[in-house]
Amino acid sequence: MSRKPVHLAVYDTFADWETGHATAYLARAGYEIRTVGPGPEPVTSVGGLRVQPAGALEDVRPEDSSLLILPGADLWDAGEQLAPFARKAREFLAAGVPVAAICGATAGLAREGLLDDREHTSAISFYLAATGYQGGSRYVDADAVTDGALITAGPTEPVAFAREIFGLLGVYEGEVLDAWYRLFHDSDVEAYAVLEGAR
Numbered sequence: 628m629s630r631k632p633v634h635l636a637v638y639d640t641f642a643d644w645e646t647g648h649a650t651a652y653l654a655r656a657g658y659e660i661r662t663v664g665p666g667p668e669p670v671t672s673v674g675g676l677r678v679q680p681a682g683a684l685e686d687v688r689p690e691d692s693s694l695l696i697l698p699g700a701d702l703w704d705a706g707e708q709l710a711p712f713a714r715k716a717r718e719f720l721a722a723g724v725p726v727a728a729i730c731g732a733t734a735g736l737a738r739e740g741l742l743d744d745r746e747h748t749s750a751i752s753f754y755l756a757a758t759g760y761q762g763g764s765r766y767v768d769a770d771a772v773t774d775g776a777l778i779t780a781g782p783t784e785p786v787a788f789a790r791e792i793f794g795l796l797g798v799y800e801g802e803v804l805d806a807w808y809r810l811f812h813d814s815d816v817e818a819y820a821v822l823e824g825a826r
Contacts (some may be wrong), residue, residue: 631692637680638665642674645788656798666683673700689722694795695724703732716736717739730782733749734755737755747766789811805818
Protein backbone atom coordinates (compact mmCIF):
# COMPACT_ATOMS: atom_id res chain seq x y z
CA MET A 628 0.00 0.00 0.00
CA SER A 629 1.32 3.43 -0.95
CA ARG A 630 1.24 5.89 1.92
CA LYS A 631 2.13 9.54 2.10
CA PRO A 632 5.29 10.15 4.14
CA VAL A 633 5.41 11.16 7.76
CA HIS A 634 7.30 14.41 8.34
CA LEU A 635 9.50 14.59 11.41
CA ALA A 636 10.55 18.10 12.36
CA VAL A 637 14.20 18.46 13.36
CA TYR A 638 15.87 21.56 14.73
CA ASP A 639 18.77 22.36 17.00
CA THR A 640 18.30 20.94 20.53
CA PHE A 641 15.43 18.62 19.47
CA ALA A 642 14.85 15.81 21.97
CA ASP A 643 15.94 12.77 20.00
CA TRP A 644 14.49 10.20 22.44
CA GLU A 645 10.92 11.48 22.24
CA THR A 646 10.03 10.26 18.75
CA GLY A 647 12.09 7.08 18.27
CA HIS A 648 9.34 4.58 19.14
CA ALA A 649 6.92 6.32 16.80
CA THR A 650 9.22 6.71 13.80
CA ALA A 651 10.72 3.21 14.07
CA TYR A 652 7.36 1.46 14.03
CA LEU A 653 5.86 3.80 11.45
CA ALA A 654 8.78 2.92 9.18
CA ARG A 655 8.18 -0.79 9.85
CA ALA A 656 4.56 -0.25 8.86
CA GLY A 657 5.63 1.15 5.49
CA TYR A 658 5.73 4.89 6.09
CA GLU A 659 8.65 6.88 4.74
CA ILE A 660 10.00 9.17 7.47
CA ARG A 661 11.16 12.50 6.05
CA THR A 662 13.04 14.88 8.28
CA VAL A 663 12.22 18.55 7.82
CA GLY A 664 14.37 21.34 9.22
CA PRO A 665 14.23 25.14 9.36
CA GLY A 666 16.34 25.07 6.19
CA PRO A 667 18.76 22.74 4.40
CA GLU A 668 21.52 23.06 7.00
CA PRO A 669 22.28 20.19 9.42
CA VAL A 670 20.89 20.44 12.94
CA THR A 671 22.13 18.93 16.20
CA SER A 672 19.88 17.17 18.69
CA VAL A 673 20.13 17.65 22.44
CA GLY A 674 21.86 14.25 22.48
CA GLY A 675 24.52 15.46 20.06
CA LEU A 676 23.20 13.69 16.93
CA ARG A 677 23.88 15.65 13.77
CA VAL A 678 20.96 15.36 11.36
CA GLN A 679 20.82 16.48 7.75
CA PRO A 680 17.18 17.42 7.02
CA ALA A 681 15.70 15.83 3.92
CA GLY A 682 13.82 19.05 3.25
CA ALA A 683 13.00 22.53 4.45
CA LEU A 684 9.87 23.46 6.39
CA GLU A 685 8.70 26.01 3.85
CA ASP A 686 8.50 23.29 1.18
CA VAL A 687 6.29 20.89 3.17
CA ARG A 688 2.62 20.81 2.14
CA PRO A 689 -0.09 19.12 4.22
CA GLU A 690 -1.53 17.41 1.16
CA ASP A 691 1.78 15.58 0.68
CA SER A 692 1.93 14.24 4.23
CA SER A 693 0.30 11.70 6.53
CA LEU A 694 1.47 13.39 9.74
CA LEU A 695 3.71 16.14 11.11
CA ILE A 696 5.63 15.19 14.27
CA LEU A 697 7.02 17.99 16.44
CA PRO A 698 9.51 16.90 19.13
CA GLY A 699 10.44 18.97 22.14
CA ALA A 700 13.52 21.18 22.09
CA ASP A 701 15.17 23.75 24.31
CA LEU A 702 14.50 26.30 21.56
CA TRP A 703 10.72 26.09 22.02
CA ASP A 704 11.13 28.15 25.19
CA ALA A 705 13.93 30.40 23.97
CA GLY A 706 12.27 32.88 21.65
CA GLU A 707 10.51 32.71 18.30
CA GLN A 708 12.98 30.58 16.35
CA LEU A 709 10.65 27.59 16.16
CA ALA A 710 7.42 29.57 15.71
CA PRO A 711 7.34 28.70 11.98
CA PHE A 712 6.87 25.05 12.94
CA ALA A 713 3.82 25.95 15.05
CA ARG A 714 2.46 27.94 12.11
CA LYS A 715 3.00 24.93 9.86
CA ALA A 716 1.09 22.83 12.40
CA ARG A 717 -1.81 25.28 12.05
CA GLU A 718 -1.68 24.79 8.28
CA PHE A 719 -1.75 20.99 8.68
CA LEU A 720 -4.65 21.01 11.12
CA ALA A 721 -6.64 23.40 8.94
CA ALA A 722 -6.20 20.91 6.10
CA GLY A 723 -7.28 18.00 8.31
CA VAL A 724 -3.81 16.43 8.36
CA PRO A 725 -2.68 15.16 11.78
CA VAL A 726 -0.07 16.81 13.98
CA ALA A 727 1.64 15.14 16.93
CA ALA A 728 3.48 17.36 19.45
CA ILE A 729 5.40 16.29 22.53
CA CYS A 730 7.14 18.14 25.36
CA GLY A 731 8.13 21.73 24.52
CA ALA A 732 6.39 21.56 21.15
CA THR A 733 3.09 21.67 23.04
CA ALA A 734 4.07 25.10 24.36
CA GLY A 735 4.77 26.20 20.80
CA LEU A 736 1.28 25.10 19.80
CA ALA A 737 -0.17 26.84 22.85
CA ARG A 738 1.49 30.12 21.84
CA GLU A 739 0.04 29.68 18.35
CA GLY A 740 -3.46 29.32 19.84
CA LEU A 741 -3.87 25.74 18.65
CA LEU A 742 -4.67 24.35 22.11
CA ASP A 743 -7.29 26.91 23.07
CA ASP A 744 -10.20 24.82 21.84
CA ARG A 745 -8.78 21.28 21.84
CA GLU A 746 -8.26 18.72 24.59
CA HIS A 747 -4.52 18.43 25.21
CA THR A 748 -1.75 17.60 27.64
CA SER A 749 1.89 18.50 28.23
CA ALA A 750 4.53 18.26 30.95
CA ILE A 751 2.25 19.91 33.51
CA SER A 752 -0.60 22.41 33.32
CA PHE A 753 1.28 25.44 34.66
CA TYR A 754 4.00 24.96 32.02
CA LEU A 755 1.44 25.75 29.35
CA ALA A 756 -0.26 28.39 31.50
CA ALA A 757 3.00 30.34 31.42
CA THR A 758 2.55 30.80 27.66
CA GLY A 759 -0.53 32.94 28.30
CA TYR A 760 -2.73 30.68 26.19
CA GLN A 761 -6.51 30.46 26.67
CA GLY A 762 -6.87 26.67 26.74
CA GLY A 763 -6.28 25.88 30.40
CA SER A 764 -9.78 24.48 30.84
CA ARG A 765 -9.09 21.94 28.08
CA TYR A 766 -5.92 20.60 29.74
CA VAL A 767 -6.09 16.86 30.52
CA ASP A 768 -3.81 15.27 33.10
CA ALA A 769 -2.91 12.21 31.01
CA ASP A 770 0.13 10.59 29.41
CA ALA A 771 -1.02 11.52 25.92
CA VAL A 772 -4.20 12.97 24.44
CA THR A 773 -5.78 12.82 21.00
CA ASP A 774 -8.38 15.40 20.01
CA GLY A 775 -9.39 15.07 16.38
CA ALA A 776 -6.22 15.35 14.31
CA LEU A 777 -4.04 16.63 17.16
CA ILE A 778 -1.95 14.48 19.51
CA THR A 779 -0.12 15.92 22.51
CA ALA A 780 2.08 14.27 25.13
CA GLY A 781 4.39 15.13 27.99
CA PRO A 782 8.19 14.72 27.83
CA THR A 783 8.28 11.46 29.81
CA GLU A 784 5.75 9.67 27.59
CA PRO A 785 7.31 8.72 24.24
CA VAL A 786 5.61 5.31 24.33
CA ALA A 787 2.14 6.74 24.97
CA PHE A 788 2.87 9.35 22.30
CA ALA A 789 3.66 6.59 19.80
CA ARG A 790 0.54 4.63 20.83
CA GLU A 791 -1.68 7.62 20.02
CA ILE A 792 0.03 8.08 16.65
CA PHE A 793 -0.42 4.41 15.73
CA GLY A 794 -4.06 4.53 16.75
CA LEU A 795 -4.79 7.69 14.81
CA LEU A 796 -3.11 6.41 11.63
CA GLY A 797 -4.53 2.90 12.01
CA VAL A 798 -1.09 1.26 12.19
CA TYR A 799 -2.24 -0.87 15.11
CA GLU A 800 -5.75 -1.22 16.49
CA GLY A 801 -7.62 -2.86 19.35
CA GLU A 802 -5.80 -5.58 21.25
CA VAL A 803 -2.71 -5.26 19.03
CA LEU A 804 -2.34 -1.58 19.86
CA ASP A 805 -2.87 -2.38 23.52
CA ALA A 806 -0.27 -5.17 23.34
CA TRP A 807 2.30 -2.89 21.71
CA TYR A 808 1.84 -0.38 24.52
CA ARG A 809 1.98 -3.03 27.25
CA LEU A 810 5.18 -4.47 25.79
CA PHE A 811 7.07 -1.19 25.51
CA HIS A 812 5.58 0.68 28.46
CA ASP A 813 5.06 -2.11 30.98
CA SER A 814 7.58 -4.74 29.77
CA ASP A 815 4.68 -7.22 29.64
CA VAL A 816 6.22 -10.28 27.95
CA GLU A 817 2.78 -11.78 27.29
CA ALA A 818 2.07 -8.85 24.96
CA TYR A 819 4.86 -10.01 22.66
CA ALA A 820 2.90 -13.09 21.61
CA VAL A 821 -0.07 -10.91 20.63
CA LEU A 822 2.17 -8.75 18.44
CA GLU A 823 3.83 -11.77 16.82
CA GLY A 824 0.43 -13.30 16.12
CA ALA A 825 -0.65 -10.12 14.33
CA ARG A 826 2.21 -10.13 11.82
